[in-house]
Amino acid sequence: MAPLLQSSQPWVEKYRPKQVKDVAHQDEVVRVLTNTLETTSCPHMLFYGPPGTGKTTTALAIAHQLYGPELYKSRVLELNASDDRGINVVRTKIKDFAAVAVGSAQRKGGYPCPPYKIIILDEADSMTEDAQNALRRTMETYSKVTRFFFICNYVSRIIEPLASRCAKFRFKPMSEEIMSSRISYICKEEGLNLDEEGLSTLSFISQGDLRRAITYLQVVPAEVVQALLAACKGGNFDLANKEVNNVIAEGYPVSQMLSQLFDAIVEADDILDEQKARISKKVGEADKCLVDGADEYLQLLDVVSITIRALTPV
C-alpha cells in the first residue's frame, strides 16, 4: 500500500525532470544544452518528436536553469496552444516582449543569466501559417535580445523559413531500458513494489511514450484481436460483422485496434506478402478516415471486409 502522498500532484508532474541533465535518453540535446549553460550562448531552437519524449520538459528546464526563479518571470515568455496565438498576438504580444532589451550578462545567485530573453512556443505545429510567417522577421530583428524555442510533434507543419532559422533537435522515443529504470525509480520513491514482469509489460505497452507509460494506456487484449483475425480468415461476412459489433460494444478504441490488427497481420506466417500489402493499404486509409472523424464501426467493418476478400482464395 502506498503511503498517503503529501502533494496531490499527479506523478507525471511530480517527476518531471527539473534539470537538463536529468532528461532521459536525449543525449545530443542534453550535450548541446549543457554547453549552453556553460557558455551562455544559444541559438534559436526547434524541438520535435513524438508525444511524451521530454520536449516541453527540456525547454522549461533550460529556462529555469538559465535564469533561476527570480528572473524567470521577466525573461521567459511561455505560450502554448491554450493561449490565443493568432496573427494578432504575434504582432503585438510576442513582438513587444521580444523588443525589450535586457541588461548585460551577470551571474546572479549561481544562475548564468545570459543577456537575452527566451520565448517558448509550445505546440508550435498548431499555429497558423500566417502567424508563423509573421514571426520570421521578428526572429531576425530581435535576435540580439531574444531566443525562440519552438516545440512541436510534426516538424513538417513548421514552415521552412522558420525551421531553417533554428537548430533542430529530434527527440527519440524512449528505449525500453530507460523507461524501465525511470519507472522503477518512481516506484522506489513512492514505496511501491513492481515485479520484473509488470515492468516489462508496462514499457512494451507504452511504445516509447514515457508519459503514457506512467499513466498506463489500456490496450486491446490479444484475444480480441486474434478473434477478429480468425473471423476474417473464416471468410464469413456475418460472423465477422458480429465480431466487429462486439469490439465496438466493448468500447475498444478502433485506432488502437487497427494498429494491433496491423501488427498481427504483418507478423502472421500464413498470409502471403501480396495479401498483407492489400490489407495494410486499407488499414492506412481507415486510420486516416478515423483521424478525420469518421465512424469507428463503419471503418473497422470496411477493413474487415477487405481482409476477408484478401484472404479468401479466388
Place this chain on the structure above:
Amino acid sequence: MLWLDKYRPKTLDRILVHEEIAQNLKKLVTEQDCPHLLFYGPPGSGKKTLIMALIRQMFGPGAEKVKVENRTWKVDAGSRSIDIELTTLSSTNHVELSPSDAGFQDRYVVQEIIKEMAKNRPIDTKGKKGYKVLVLNEVDKLSREAQHSLRRTMEKYSAYCRLILCCNSSSRVTEAIRSRCLNVRINAPSEEQIVKVLEFIGKKEGLQLPPGFASRIAEKSNRSLRRAILSFETCHVQQYPFTSKQAISPMDWEEYISEIASDIMNEQSPKRLYQVRGKLYELLSNCIPPEIILKRLLYELLRKLDVELKHEVCHWAAYYEHRMRLGQKAIFHIEAFVAKFMSIYKDFLITTFG
C-alpha cells in the same frame, strides 16, 4: 421520475454493472491521488453514472446539489469580442459542461472559459480535498484546435484541478490528450447484466416479470442499458401485468428506415430515389443524427443482401460516411449512398438474372 433516473446508482458501492471499475475508482480517490480521467465507451454504458458517483465519492453528498446555470461569456478574440452561451452544471466542488456546444467557437471555450475555471484555486478547508473537478462532456466532438488548447491547461493547473473527460469514441481524441489521462474503458453491459438490472428494478417496483421477458428486452436493446430501461418502462405503461408474448415496440425511426431499405430493394430508379429523399429529409428534420441513419440503413440492407454484395456495400457506406464528416450537408452523402447502392444492386440483378 423516470425509472432511468430513479434507479441510477448514486454511490460507487451501489453500482451494479461495472463493479470492478467502480471499486478501482474508489481506491483511486480514497488514496487522495487522482489523475485526470478519460472515460470512453458506447452510449448507454454508464459513463455518466460512474462519473457522478465518483464525484460524490470525492466530495460527499454535497456534490449532488447542483445548480444549472445558463451563462454568457464575453470572450476577447483578437480584434472583436464574441459572446458564447453555455449551460453549466455546478456544485461547490465541480463544474460540468459540454464545450462542443459552442460549435466552431469551441476553441475559445477551452482557451478562455475552461482555463479561467481551472486557474481559480478552490479554498482549502480542512478535511476537504484541495482540488476541484471539471467534467467535460463529448470531448470527441471538440475541434482539433480546441483539443490542442486543452493540452497545456491540463498540465499547468494539475495541482488543484482535475479534468474528467467523457466521450464515445476515443479515436477522435488526440493522442496528446489521451496520454495525459488515465483511460477508463466502459464497455456496454452484456445482455445478462442488463437482465440483472431489469430484474432488480422489477423487484423494487413490485412487478411480476414473466420468464424470458427481461431477456427479450435486453436482446432488443443493442446492449444499451439506457434503452433497455426506457423500453421496459414503455412496456409497463402500455400493458401491465406483462404477458410473456407482449410485443416490445421498436423505435419508430428504426421502422421508418427499414421501410426505406425495402423501398430501395424493390425498385431502383430516379423516381424511387426522389421518394426516398423525402423520407430521408423527414428523418433528418426529426433530429436523427445522419451517421445513425446511414448505419441503420446499412444494417437493414445487409440483412437482405447476398454475400457477394455485402462487402461492396459496406465499403461504400464507410466511404460516404467519411465524406459526410468532411462535408457540410449530410443529405447529399446519404443520398449518394442510396444512389450508389441502387446502381450496384441493379448491376447485380442484371448480371444474375439477365
